[in-house]
Amino acid sequence: MKNLHVDSIRKYYDGKLILSDIFLSCRKGEIVGLIGRNGSGKSTLLKIIFGIESAENRFVRVDYKVLKSFRNSKKFINYLPQENFLPSEIKVQTIIKLFLPEKRRIQLLRNVFIEPLLGKKFNVLSGGEKRILEILLLLNSEADFVLLDEPFNGVGPIIKDLIIQIINDEKAHKGFIITDHDYENVMKVTDRIFFLKNACLKEIKDKEELVQHGYLTKTIYNNK
Numbered sequence: 001m002k003n004l005h006v007d008s009i010r011k012y013y014d015g016k017l018i019l020s021d022i023f024l025s026c027r028k029g030e031i032v033g034l035i036g037r038n039g040s041g042k043s044t045l046l047k048i049i050f051g052i053e054s055a056e057n058r059f060v061r062v063d064y065k066v067l068k069s070f071r072n073s074k075k076f077i078n079y080l081p082q083e084n085f086l087p088s089e090i091k092v093q094t095i096i097k098l099f100l101p102e103k104r105r106i107q108l109l110r111n112v113f114i115e116p117l118l119g120k121k122f123n124v125l126s127g128g129e130k131r132i133l134e135i136l137l138l139l140n141s142e143a144d145f146v147l148l149d150e151p152f153n154g155v156g157p158i159i160k161d162l163i164i165q166i167i168n169d170e171k172a173h174k175g176f177i178i179t180d181h182d183y184e185n186v187m188k189v190t191d192r193i194f195f196l197k198n199a200c201l202k203e204i205k206d207k208e209e210l211v212q213h214g215y216l217t218k219t220i221y222n223n224k
């Protein structure tokens, strides 16, 4: 069983400690959630794991392979950034050809949601259509682990359910680390959840702990 092991991550921005000796692991077949207040360092952590952000200290390995840089990581790990990352002036069918090897394209080209979009350029797609396409491309890639930064942001309930369904369908083949402020859907889809506060990660078991950690107020918690 493949295992992503993240250890001893330490990061400062402008002299301020953002991440302090972070340890995190994710097995293939597992979905791990990451919750934290705005600016707590969630995106920074995902970027460091993926290898596109530097850190004072960083140790990432998949099984026994130590991934020292983005060049090593990209074969094993894929990453959905907060902002759209696909080229705006290119048609969806061309994007699929550019991003996926031939044997991995067929399923996506026949996907009921993607098929009607194939002739459209990326920049004319709706926000939800863009997100679904990006997520499906990552899930059809060969990487064993996928880091998703705010996959639910800006998408409606139907697309959210579709994203959850797609992630669950792929769970047997990949491991996921997901961060999003839609904590209810994060809690629904994940097997383990961690809360990032004061540069440290702590595993949490239920929604009540989100009140204790100051992520939810009692009023929000009681009204849900």
Ligand SMILES: Nc1ncnc2c1ncn2[C@@H]1O[C@H](COP(=O)(O)OP(=O)(O)OP(=O)(O)O)[C@@H](O)[C@H]1O
Binding pocket: 013, 014, 018, 036, 037, 038, 039, 040, 041, 042, 043, 044, 045
């Ligand atoms: N390139 C940078 N230079 C300086 N400070 C940065 C840089 N990138 C991020 N930061 C700071 O690091 C902190 C963590 O940012 P990060 O984007 O990781 O937070 P986040 O938890 O993902 O927030 P959000 O939930 O709002 O997306 C913030 O205070 C941010 O201002």
